Amino acid sequence: MATSVSGLSQRLASALEPVFGRSPTLISDSPELVEWLADQGCESVLLEVGAVERLSKRHRQNVLMIPATDQAFSFHVLDRAFRGSRVLIVPVIAFDPALEAAQYTVEMVSRSDFAAAVAQNRAWLDLVQYAAEPLVFEGPAGRLECGIKERVQLMKPRTQTMLLPGEWEAIGMYFEVPMIPDNEDFFHPGYIVNGQLEVCGAAVARHRQMPAPLVPLHAEAWELMSGLLAEGRFPLKVEVKDSRLVGATAGGRDITPELLRLSNEKLELLLIEFAFSNNPSLKAGMLDWSVNSVMNEGIQGLHIAVGDGLTGAHIDLICADLELTSHDLGAAG
Numbered sequence: 001m002a003t004s005v006s007g008l009s010q011r012l013a014s015a016l017e018p019v020f021g022r023s024p025t026l027i028s029d030s031p032e033l034v035e036w037l038a039d040q041g042c043e044s045v046l047l048e049v050g051a052v053e054r055l056s057k058r059h060r061q062n063v064l065m066i067p068a069t070d071q072a073f074s075f076h077v078l079d080r081a082f083r084g085s086r087v088l089i090v091p092v093i094a095f096d097p098a099l100e101a102a103q104y105t106v107e108m109v110s111r112s113d114f115a116a117a118v119a120q121n122r123a124w125l126d127l128v129q130y131a132a133e134p135l136v137f138e139g140p141a142g143r144l145e146c147g148i149k150e151r152v153q154l155m156k157p158r159t160q161t162m163l164l165p166g167e168w169e170a171i172g173m174y175f176e177v178p179m180i181p182d183n184e185d186f187f188h189p190g191y192i193v194n195g196q197l198e199v200c201g202a203a204v205a206r207h208r209q210m211p212a213p214l215v216p217l218h219a220e221a222w223e224l225m226s227g228l229l230a231e232g233r234f235p236l237k238v239e240v241k242d243s244r245l246v247g248a249t250a251g252g253r254d255i256t257p258e259l260l261r262l263s264n265e266k267l268e269l270l271l272i273e274f275a276f277s278n279n280p281s282l283k284a285g286m287l288d289w290s291v292n293s294v295m296n297e298g299i300q301g302l303h304i305a306v307g308d309g310l311t312g313a314h315i316d317l318i319c320a321d322l323e324l325t326s327h328d329l330g331a332a333g
Contacts, residue, residue, distance in 0.1 A: 008106070008110055009041035011111065012064075012106070015109060015112055015114065016064065016088075016109075018115045019161060020086055020088075020163065022062060023062075024043075024062040024086075025043050025044070025045060025055070026042050026043060026044040026045070026064045027046075027066070028044070028047055028068055028102075029046070030069055030097070030099070030102065031046055033066065033068055036099065036103060043059070047067075049077060052081045053081065060082055062086050063086065063087045064088050064090065064109075065089045066089075066102065066106070067089070067090075067091055067093045068093050069097060083166070084165050086166075087163070087167070087168040087169070088169055089169065090109060090294065091170060091294060092105050092293075094205045094206055094309075095204065095205055095292045101291050104293055104295075105294065108286075108287075109171070111286065112174075112279050112281055112282060112295070112298075113279070113280055114174050117278040117298075118157075118161045120276075120278035120329075121157040121158055121177055123330065124157075124177040124276045125154075125157070125159065127329060128152065128177070128179070131148060133327075134146060134147040134148070134326065135148070135324060135326055136324070136325050136326035137195075137322040137323060137325065138323065139321045139323050141200070142197040142198055143195050144193060144194070144195035144240065144302070145193070146191055146193045146274065148179075148191055149191070150190075153179065153189075153190055154177065154178065155173070155178045155180055156173070157178070172294055175278050175295075175298030176276065176297070178273045178274070179274045179275065181270065187268070189243055189270070191274050192242060193240050193242075193271060193274055196239050197240075197319050198236065198319065198321065199234070199235055199237075199238055199318060200235050200289070200320050200321065201229075201234070201287065201296055201299075201318045201320075202225040202289070202317055202318060203296050204221045204222040204315050204316070205218075206313060207309045207314075210309065217262050218309075221263070222292050224255070225292075225315070226290060228251075228253075228255070229290055231251070232251065234250070236248055236255070236317065237249045237250075238304075240304065243274070244271065245269040256269075262315065263307030263314075264311045264312030267311070267312065270306070271305065273303070273304065273316070275305075276302060277302060278298065278300065279299060280300050282298065284320050287299060296318065299320050300320060301320035302319045302322055303318040305317065
């Protein structure tokens with residue numbers, strides 16, 4: 001996979017100006033990534049205690065942080081170094097820490113429209129709050145219905161583009177509005193999803209706190225997805241019933257049992273996440289589905305996920321060819 005980096009520093013500065021108000025300092029714990037960023041003309045610093053402590057106040061105020069190794073920094077150290085700073089976190093370590101994957105992810109950040117995505121986040125939040133009838137999604141990739149209960153639980157997406165001083169945010173919250181299960185009634189989430197869809201790509205994530213014996217599940221899940229892609233078995237055909245994935249085939253191969261095992265059988269393929277994805281400037285033809293990247297799941301459309309990333313792999317199944325047909329998103333609220 002070849003990534004075009006011509007003008008990367010200029011594109012990053014332009015894309016991130018609405019988030020920071022100026023070009024941020026790029027900080028990573030990967031020496032190879034920091035070196036590559038510097039070669040592209042980006043202001044980059046290695047995340048190590050000595051280097052961070054020597055940063056000027058100006059360089060600490062606006063930070064794009066790209067953790068790419070399992071090196072652990074205590075919250076106390078990071079809080080002391082970046083207290084009062086605007087920090088946007090791009091967690092490549094949760095997906096694929098390889099240099100090539102990190103390079104691709106940074107390139108996709110530089111091609112993103114943060115302000116347009118946030119405007120869509122606000123529209124989706126209004127719609128979810130006020131929609132009395134099920135949301136219907138239709139298109140070349142299939143048909144889904146999503147009923148929403150009053151107690152639906154959402155991970156809070158960004159509703160303002162610029163970070164405030166002292167705010168730390170994960171980049172995913174700019175590009176999706178995720179509905180998640182309620183911990184008090186986990187197996188009966190506030191979203192009721194039924195239908196069939198074709199999945200054009202996937203991403204696989206894990207939490208840093210994932211127990212070491214389970215980490216191979218993350219690698220195995222991505223090996224499954226990337227292998228199916230290499231064999232030409234995408235798009236996957238997926239069926240969802242009562243917010244559970246009840247069937248998944250790849251070019252005629254039933255992969256449902258594999259998804260169940262990799263995502264933790266005890267979670268019964270419940271949709272851990274049903275998300276509206278809102279990065280309008282990333283088009284399907286721009287993406288490389290052979291790369292496991294947080295930026296791929298933000299492509300305009302929907303994604304569903306099984307597995308929590310802690311007790312099993314978190315597997316995002318991404319669909320870019322369904323549109324909301326039952327409601328006027330622009331008129332929501």
